[in-house]
Amino acid sequence: MSTTTAPGAGRLTVLHARYLVLEALRTPVAVIGTAFFPALALLFFVVPQSAVADDPPSATAAAAQLSMFAVISVCLFSFGAAVAEDRSLPWDPYLRTLPAGATPRILGRLLTGLVFALIGIAPVVVIAALLTAATLTPAQAVLGLAALVGGAVPFLGIGLALGYSLSPKAAVPIAQVILFPMAFAGGLFLPPETFPAWLDTLSRALPSRAGRDLVVAAVGSGDLALESVLVLVVWAVLGLGLAGWAYRRDEGRRFR
Numbered sequence: 001m002s003t004t005t006a007p008g009a010g011r012l013t014v015l016h017a018r019y020l021v022l023e024a025l026r027t028p029v030a031v032i033g034t035a036f037f038p039a040l041a042l043l044f045f046v047v048p049q050s051a052v053a054d055d056p057p058s059a060t061a062a063a064a065q066l067s068m069f070a071v072i073s074v075c076l077f078s079f080g081a082a083v084a085e086d087r088s089l090p091w092d093p094y095l096r097t098l099p100a101g102a103t104p105r106i107l108g109r110l111l112t113g114l115v116f117a118l119i120g121i122a123p124v125v126v127i128a129a130l131l132t133a134a135t136l137t138p139a140q141a142v143l144g145l146a147a148l149v150g151g152a153v154p155f156l157g158i159g160l161a162l163g164y165s166l167s168p169k170a171a172v173p174i175a176q177v178i179l180f181p182m183a184f185a186g187g188l189f190l191p192p193e194t195f196p197a198w199l200d201t202l203s204r205a206l207p208s209r210a211g212r213d214l215v216v217a218a219v220g221s222g223d224l225a226l227e228s229v230l231v232l233v234v235w236a237v238l239g240l241g242l243a244g245w246a247y248r249r250d251e252g253r254r255f256r
Contacts, residue, residue: 016108021115024082034073034116038066039123041189046132053132060135061191061221063128064144068215069188070120071148072208075155076162076175078113083163084171087250113156117148140219147218151211151232157239164246182208204228207235 042063052058086092128134136144158178162171183189185199186208192200203209210232217224 012104013107013111016105017111017115020082020108020112024078024112024116034070034077034120035123037073038070038120039127041069042066042124042127043131045189047127056133056135057221058191059128059132060219061216063124063132063134064215064219064221065188065191065212066124067121067144067148068151068208068211069183070124071117071152072155072183072188072211073179074113074117074120075152075159076179077159077172078116079109079156079159080162080175081168081171083109083160084166085168087164088168117152121148136219143218144215147211147215151207151214154207154211154232154235154239157236157241157243160243161239161246164243164250182206185209187212205231207232207239210235 046059046062046066047053052062159175162175162178166174185203186206187195187203188208192203192209192212195203204227210228213222213224213228214232216222
């Protein structure tokens, strides 16, 4: 039985991912925001500053920070607002009653998030390579991608929790309220070295700062403190736990 079940589950996962990607592409504004906002931030705020753009460690760190922002944005919107929107449509309850279970749908959504995360990261990488002194070895590129995945876990949980708890009208503004303060206070727009002491202290307790530090260290442009790893783990556990609670709560309300 296992030889026939696994391929079927794999095909269902790919079909779900394909459907979700095509559905998202029908709203070009969302795709443009994901793909171009981090790149434009790099182009307008980093490239003109020769002190940053012409210094390899600083330019690489700036590109890494904005890549983390792109991934966080995908987590909060692709797994938050998009899930909330899907729950409001008749198609989603129907899918959740099918015998295939939740695994293909969840994996399909994860693949979709990966696609849009790559869409968001790619322009940042291209601009950094062409217009700044940023450098990256193949090993650092692999470590950087792994660090982006690790830094995204808390926000994946938060996004899913929003999606399974809120209506679409509430999920979008709340995702925005979470995204931009977290990004600013986490040092994704400005390096934390420029923060006043009180903001730096607050920043160190945030998952965005911990993710930023992880990615910057992975690409060789900074050091990683143990406290950043601990903060990331704690937020990951909290986020995924909250997502699990929200999913079970939604199941109990809609399908009991």
